[in-house]
Amino acid sequence: MKDVTPQTVYLKDYRVPDFLIDNTDLVFDLREEHCRVTSSLRIRRNPDSATQLAPLVLDGGCAVDLQWVEIDGRRLGSDGYARSENSLTIAELPDSCVVTTEVLIKPHLNTSMMGLYRSRTLYCTQCEAEGFRDITFYLDRPDVMSEFTAKLIADRQRYPVLLSNGNAIDQGTMEDGRHFVVWHDPFKKPAYLFALVAGDLSSVEDSFVTLSGREIKLQIFVEEKDLNKCDHAMLSLKNAMRWDEQTYGREYDLGRFMIVAVDDFNMGAMENKGLNIFNTSAVLANPDTTTDAAFQRVEGIVAHEYFHNWSGNRVTCRDWFQLSLKEGFTVYRDAQFSADMNSAVVKRIEDVVYLRTHQFAEDAGPMSHPVQPDSYMEINNFYTLTVYEKGAEVVAMIHNLLGDKTFRQGSDLYFSRHDGQAVTIEEFVSAMEAVSGLDLQQFRLWYKQSGTPVVEVQSNYDAQAKTYQLQFKQSCPDTPGQTHKKPFLIPIKLGLVAADGQDLPLNSHGDRSLVISLTEQTQTVLFENIQQAPVPSLLRGFSAPVRLNYPYSSAQLAHLMANDSDGFNRWDAGQTLSFSVMQRLIEEALDQRELEVSSQLIEVFDGLLSDHSLDPAMLNLMLQLPSEAQLHERADIIHVQAIHRARQFARRSIAQALQSKLLETYKRLTEQRDYAPVADQIGRRALRNSVLGYLMLLEEIGPELAWQQFNSATNMADKAAALNALVNCAAAQDYAQQALQAFEQQYAQETLAMNLWLQIQATNSQPNGLDRIKALMEHSAFSINNPNKVRSLMGAFCSSNPINFHNPEGSGYQFLQQQIIQLNALNPQVAARLVTALTRWKKFPEPNRQLMRDALQLIASKQDLVKDLREIVSKSL
Numbered sequence: 102m103k104d105v106t107p108q109t110v111y112l113k114d115y116r117v118p119d120f121l122i123d124n125t126d127l128v129f130d131l132r133e134e135h136c137r138v139t140s141s142l143r144i145r146r147n148p149d150s151a152t153q154l155a156p157l158v159l160d161g162g163c164a165v166d167l168q169w170v171e172i173d174g175r176r177l178g179s180d181g182y183a184r185s186e187n188s189l190t191i192a193e194l195p196d197s198c199v200v201t202t203e204v205l206i207k208p209h210l211n212t213s214m215m216g217l218y219r220s221r222t223l224y225c226t227q228c229e230a231e232g233f234r235d236i237t238f239y240l241d242r243p244d245v246m247s248e249f250t251a252k253l254i255a256d257r258q259r260y261p262v263l264l265s266n267g268n269a270i271d272q273g274t275m276e277d278g279r280h281f282v283v284w285h286d287p288f289k290k291p292a293y294l295f296a297l298v299a300g301d302l303s304s305v306e307d308s309f310v311t312l313s314g315r316e317i318k319l320q321i322f323v324e325e326k327d328l329n330k331c332d333h334a335m336l337s338l339k340n341a342m343r344w345d346e347q348t349y350g351r352e353y354d355l356g357r358f359m360i361v362a363v364d365d366f367n368m369g370a371m372e373n374k375g376l377n378i379f380n381t382s383a384v385l386a387n388p389d390t391t392t393d394a395a396f397q398r399v400e401g402i403v404a405h406e407y408f409h410n411w412s413g414n415r416v417t418c419r420d421w422f423q424l425s426l427k428e429g430f431t432v433y434r435d436a437q438f439s440a441d442m443n444s445a446v447v448k449r450i451e452d453v454v455y456l457r458t459h460q461f462a463e464d465a466g467p468m469s470h471p472v473q474p475d476s477y478m479e480i481n482n483f484y485t486l487t488v489y490e491k492g493a494e495v496v497a498m499i500h501n502l503l504g505d506k507t508f509r510q511g512s513d514l515y516f517s518r519h520d521g522q523a524v525t526i527e528e529f530v531s532a533m534e535a536v537s538g539l540d541l542q543q544f545r546l547w548y549k550q551s552g553t554p555v556v557e558v559q560s561n562y563d564a565q566a567k568t569y570q571l572q573f574k575q576s577c578p579d580t581p582g583q584t585h586k587k588p589f590l591i592p593i594k595l596g597l598v599a600a601d602g603q604d605l606p607l608n609s610h611g612d613r614s615l616v617i618s619l620t621e622q623t624q625t626v627l628f629e630n631i632q633q634a635p636v637p638s639l640l641r642g643f644s645a646p647v648r649l650n651y652p653y654s655s656a657q658l659a660h661l662m663a664n665d666s667d668g669f670n671r672w673d674a675g676q677t678l679s680f681s682v683m684q685r686l687i688e689e690a691l692d693q694r695e696l697e698v699s700s701q702l703i704e705v706f707d708g709l710l711s712d713h714s715l716d717p718a719m720l721n722l723m724l725q726l727p728s729e730a731q732l733h734e735r736a737d738i739i740h741v742q743a744i745h746r747a748r749q750f751a752r753r754s755i756a757q758a759l760q761s762k763l764l765e766t767y768k769r770l771t772e773q774r775d776y777a778p779v780a781d782q783i784g785r786r787a788l789r790n791s792v793l794g795y796l797m798l799l800e801e802i803g804p805e806l807a808w809q810q811f812n813s814a815t816n817m818a819d820k821a822a823a824l825n826a827l828v829n830c831a832a833a834q835d836y837a838q839q840a841l842q843a844f845e846q847q848y849a850q851e852t853l854a855m856n857l858w859l860q861i862q863a864t865n866s867q868p869n870g871l872d873r874i875k876a877l878m879e880h881s882a883f884s885i886n887n888p889n890k891v892r893s894l895m896g897a898f899c900s901s902n903p904i905n906f907h908n909p910e911g912s913g914y915q916f917l918q919q920q921i922i923q924l925n926a927l928n929p930q931v932a933a934r935l936v937t938a939l940t941r942w943k944k945f946p947e948p949n950r951q952l953m954r955d956a957l958q959l960i961a962s963k964q965d966l967v968k969d970l971r972e973i974v975s976k977s978l
């Protein structure tokens with residue numbers, strides 16, 4: 102595959118399709134050496150098209166080997182059509198007809214994991230965004246929706262299970278040891294939601310009775326050895342189905358819902374109609390092999406893909422510029438679900454940390470783009486944090502502006518108005534406007550303007566007049582292609598906290614928390630009858646995806662940490678305090694001065710550890726210093742060594758000062774109950790393992806504790822945390838080696854556990870990291886063909902081991918550049934994800950800056966670079 106001259110696609114060039122496809126009948130004859138695909142498309146001219154004489158141009162990738170074409174059963178000669186590298190054009194066509202093609206494809210040679218490919222012994226598909234064109238010729242765009250029938254034929258022994266979307270309507274055996282199943286999906290859908298699976302799979306079955314009393318068959322298909330790892334996904338699915346009925350009034354439509362787990366998969370999972378295909382890492386879970394974080398990820402992803410049945414499938418996107426229509430909304434829905442299933446404030450804090458660390462960095466980098474981009478070279482590069490996570494924040498703001506009841510009316514209207522249609526983000530916002538009567542004109546800028554807005558706040562208390570004034574000033578930095586941005590509509594939820602810790606009444610209604618809508622560049626809000634100078638609690642619950650700055654004193658932050666009625670802001674006050682302490686330490690490290698941690702931070706942590714009334718999950722979050730990645734995001738210039746050293750020093754100082762309380766907390770939280778992946782236990786384990794992390798900095802205590810925990814752990818959450826602690830501790834290297842070996846022996850047959858083993862070593866911050874990575878690439882647990890393994894080893898090293906990856910010799914960059922060039926031919930999507938570790942070179946000091954740039958230029962100079970990489974590399978340079 103090569104893309105000589107990648108074309109840029111623009112939103113403004115959108116035109117309706119010239120043809121529509123009412124029915125799509127497919128026959129897949131699967132053989133070991135190839136797959137023969139016969140496709141019959143009942144097509145007609147689109148009455149809405151402006152060009153009624155346009156030829157039919159079907160998309161089809163270069164690996165699709167055309168055998169013949171028929172129109173209404175009449176075979177065309179080679180002069181009847183034109184095949185180019187990416188299309189098939191048929192010039193003369195009746196206004197409605199059946200176009201039949203037969204093609205050969207070679208799934209076993211397909212390493213891109215788009216289209217139809219092999220994962221171990223399975224055949225499976227991934228068609229979003231544009232993979233269907235690598236299976237057969239088609240109008241591969243989401244606004245062409247068709248009724249699909251698929252007949253799958255394969256060897257009965259090797260592929261006893263044959264699945265596609267919808268309902269199985271026929272099946273039978275053939276004389277040559279082969280068999281077939283015919284699937285029909287009564288719901289019209291775009292090709293990106295088509296799916297096919299063939300293999301030797303076992304299944305776990307269950308059922309769900311919908312609100313209207315229909316019984317739905319639920320099936321999770323896995324390899325037989327993994328049958329004991331499906332319970333959590335099944336439970337999560339049933340919870341999600343019930344929740345979507347209760348919260349959004351959405352009921353499942355088909356008679357069965359299937360999930361298939363595959364090992365080789367570029368993403369987390371895919372919402373194909375009635376037949377979700379999942380990365381094994383997003384479905385399999387078992388206490389012995391799966392961490393708490395992975396259990397929660399399974400719950401979230403199962404729900405996310407299920408929710409797409411309405412927000413994505415029943416109502417889909419008109420074109421790929423509307424991707425956030427389905428993704429932003431569905432991420433918002435799955436976040437609400439996870440908040441309801443677990444602790445809402447903990448979920449909110451985790452999501453905001455993720456957004457601030459990674460999406461804010463994307464917003465400030467060379468690939469910065471709006472939630473609704475206006476152009477792309479390769480759509481796969483726009484499955485981004487901005488489209489997903491910031492898109493979800495935008496939906497959350499709409500929800501907060503409308504209130505619960507009206508937001509539900511808005512989503513009901515959106516679903517009923519557009520059921521069965523392919524629509525735009527504009528249609529979603531319009532439905533919300535229609536039910537609320539609000540004017541969301543200015544609000545729409547959140548979809549169009551890129552970059553993270555900054556809100557500066559000043560206050561003034563007038564003791565005579567008893568008034569308190571807040572002055573807001575908003576701005577948004579320039580981003581590629583966008584300067585001089587207009588003011589956003591920014592909802593700021595706030596309260597004023599009095600000296601006694603209570604929220605003051607803010608108006609004559611006695612409201613103690615309010616949402617102020619900033620609409621101007623500068624805006625002043627005045628509160629009357631304020632009897633004392635309060636501490637402002639701003640942006641409660643992170644009510645908008647902005648950076649907000651207010652000149653808090655340390656004492657004010659400590660006051661908010663102790664008293665704020667908003668749990669998110671209690672935590673955030675602590676973060677602001679930690680950031681300022683870290684900032685000073687980083688400066689001291691850069692100036693080669695002696696480092697000293699402020700006693701205030703130690704006091705705050707002391708207070709937290711002494712307060713046994715705090716929810717362990719919350720306490721765990723409050724004890725976290727900002728990660729190195731967060732410090733990188735906040736820095737103007739990223740001084741990797743100084744940041745690493747400052748953070749380690751702060752952690753060690755906390756551990757030394759609070760040794761006995763940390764140890765007491767660790768012991769107090771030792772779990773007596775049987776393992777369960779439930780919020781309360783997960784919070785306790787997370788806290789205990791964080792405390793262990795601090796204790797590891799005390800050489801005489803930590804290594805023994807972690808070694809004991811490793812050997813006595815009854816679940817993977819505790820075992821992996823202990824292994825990680827040992828591996829990262831200079832004083833525990835003997836134990837670390839023994840533990841790594843024991844782990845390897847125990848889990849050699851468990852792919853996902855071995856990926857974790859790779860990942861823990863990849864993020865090991867001890868010296869000589871790159872040598873360890875290179876050695877692990879030779880290990881049988883690694884394969885460059887498997888995306889999960891590439892992410893666990895190379896991905897984790899480049900993104901989460903800064904001290905080793907950004908070594909001043911540049912060997913980390915050279916290594917990554919070589920891997921990317923290898924992956925260029927193998928798997929463009931995985932390569933494109935990895936390269937982002939180099940794209941922010943402008944933020945690094947010399948010599949790293951130049952070395953990163955050199956690595957990017959070497960990639961850019963490669964002749965046959967796929968367009969996924971071409972786009973990112975050229976925008977970064």
Ligand SMILES: [Zn+2]
Binds near residue numbers: 405409427428431
């Ligand atoms: Zn999604």
